[in-house]
Amino acid sequence: MTVTAQQTRRPRPQHPTTGGAFARRSLPGLAAAGLASALLLTGCGFQIHDRVCGSGHYPVKAVGNTSGGDCVADGQEPPEGYVRYPEGQVPEWVDDEWDRYWSTVVVDAEGRVVQG
DSSP, X not given: OOOOHHHHOOOOOOOTTTOHHHHHHHXXXXXXXXXXXXXXXXXXXXXXXXXXXXXXXXXXXXXXXXXXXXXXXXXXXXXXXXXXXXXXXXXXXXXXXXXXXXXXXEEOTTSOEEOO
Protein backbone atom coordinates (compact mmCIF):
# COMPACT_ATOMS: atom_id res chain seq x y z
CA MET A 1 0.00 0.00 0.00
CA THR A 2 1.33 3.40 -1.02
CA VAL A 3 0.89 6.40 1.27
CA THR A 4 0.60 9.76 -0.43
CA ALA A 5 1.66 13.08 1.00
CA GLN A 6 -1.95 14.11 1.27
CA GLN A 7 -2.79 11.15 3.46
CA THR A 8 0.09 11.86 5.82
CA ARG A 9 -0.64 15.54 6.39
CA ARG A 10 -2.28 16.44 9.58
CA PRO A 11 -4.59 19.46 9.86
CA ARG A 12 -2.83 22.53 11.19
CA PRO A 13 -3.77 23.26 14.78
CA GLN A 14 -5.80 26.42 15.36
CA HIS A 15 -4.12 29.01 17.52
CA PRO A 16 -6.57 29.74 20.35
CA THR A 17 -6.35 33.56 19.94
CA THR A 18 -6.93 33.79 16.18
CA GLY A 19 -10.46 32.41 16.09
CA GLY A 20 -9.77 30.33 13.02
CA ALA A 21 -11.51 30.68 9.68
CA PHE A 22 -14.40 32.69 11.11
CA ALA A 23 -12.08 35.47 12.28
CA ARG A 24 -10.21 35.54 8.96
CA ARG A 25 -13.46 36.06 7.08
CA SER A 26 -15.21 38.47 9.43
CA LEU A 27 -12.32 40.74 10.50
CA PRO A 28 -12.08 42.63 7.18
CA GLY A 29 -15.86 43.11 7.19
CA LEU A 30 -15.81 44.44 10.74
CA ALA A 31 -12.95 46.78 9.89
CA ALA A 32 -14.82 48.15 6.87
CA ALA A 33 -18.00 48.65 8.89
CA GLY A 34 -16.06 50.44 11.62
CA LEU A 35 -14.39 52.76 9.11
CA ALA A 36 -17.70 53.59 7.43
CA SER A 37 -19.31 54.31 10.80
CA ALA A 38 -16.45 56.56 11.83
CA LEU A 39 -16.67 58.58 8.61
CA LEU A 40 -20.42 59.03 8.90
CA LEU A 41 -20.35 59.93 12.58
CA THR A 42 -17.59 62.50 12.19
CA GLY A 43 -19.17 64.12 9.16
CA CYS A 44 -15.99 63.69 7.14
CA GLY A 45 -17.30 61.42 4.47
CA PHE A 46 -19.42 61.79 1.40
CA GLN A 47 -20.01 65.53 1.54
CA ILE A 48 -21.52 67.03 -1.55
CA HIS A 49 -20.78 70.65 -2.39
CA ASP A 50 -22.95 72.54 -4.85
CA ARG A 51 -21.74 75.51 -6.86
CA VAL A 52 -23.64 78.76 -6.30
CA CYS A 53 -23.97 79.12 -10.09
CA GLY A 54 -23.56 76.72 -12.94
CA SER A 55 -20.98 76.86 -15.68
CA GLY A 56 -21.02 80.06 -17.73
CA HIS A 57 -22.75 82.10 -15.00
CA TYR A 58 -21.68 84.26 -12.08
CA PRO A 59 -23.57 85.10 -8.84
CA VAL A 60 -25.09 88.50 -8.10
CA LYS A 61 -26.50 89.94 -4.86
CA ALA A 62 -29.98 91.41 -4.55
CA VAL A 63 -30.15 95.02 -3.36
CA GLY A 64 -32.03 95.74 -0.13
CA ASN A 65 -32.23 92.31 1.52
CA THR A 66 -30.07 89.58 2.99
CA SER A 67 -31.32 86.54 1.14
CA GLY A 68 -31.72 87.58 -2.47
CA GLY A 69 -29.36 86.45 -5.17
CA ASP A 70 -29.30 85.20 -8.73
CA CYS A 71 -26.98 83.93 -11.43
CA VAL A 72 -26.22 85.93 -14.57
CA ALA A 73 -24.68 84.66 -17.80
CA ASP A 74 -21.01 85.53 -18.23
CA GLY A 75 -20.59 88.69 -20.31
CA GLN A 76 -23.95 90.17 -19.23
CA GLU A 77 -24.51 92.91 -16.68
CA PRO A 78 -26.60 92.22 -13.57
CA PRO A 79 -30.32 93.03 -13.97
CA GLU A 80 -31.82 96.02 -12.17
CA GLY A 81 -31.98 95.43 -8.43
CA TYR A 82 -28.83 93.29 -8.36
CA VAL A 83 -25.12 94.09 -7.98
CA ARG A 84 -21.90 92.18 -8.51
CA TYR A 85 -20.02 90.89 -5.50
CA PRO A 86 -16.72 92.67 -4.77
CA GLU A 87 -13.69 90.99 -6.36
CA GLY A 88 -12.25 88.36 -4.03
CA GLN A 89 -15.51 88.09 -2.07
CA VAL A 90 -17.58 86.12 -4.58
CA PRO A 91 -19.30 83.02 -3.19
CA GLU A 92 -18.41 79.97 -5.25
CA TRP A 93 -19.92 77.11 -3.24
CA VAL A 94 -23.18 76.91 -1.29
CA ASP A 95 -22.40 77.57 2.39
CA ASP A 96 -18.79 78.65 1.79
CA GLU A 97 -17.32 81.60 3.74
CA TRP A 98 -18.62 84.29 1.34
CA ASP A 99 -22.02 82.67 0.84
CA ARG A 100 -22.54 82.72 4.60
CA TYR A 101 -21.25 86.29 4.94
CA TRP A 102 -23.37 87.78 2.16
CA SER A 103 -26.51 86.12 3.52
CA THR A 104 -26.16 88.26 6.66
CA VAL A 105 -25.72 91.72 5.11
CA VAL A 106 -27.76 94.14 3.01
CA VAL A 107 -26.26 96.12 0.12
CA ASP A 108 -27.37 99.29 -1.66
CA ALA A 109 -27.51 99.86 -5.43
CA GLU A 110 -23.77 100.66 -5.43
CA GLY A 111 -22.90 97.38 -3.68
CA ARG A 112 -22.02 99.04 -0.35
CA VAL A 113 -22.98 97.25 2.84
CA VAL A 114 -25.76 99.17 4.63
CA GLN A 115 -27.87 98.73 7.74
CA GLY A 116 -30.64 96.24 7.12
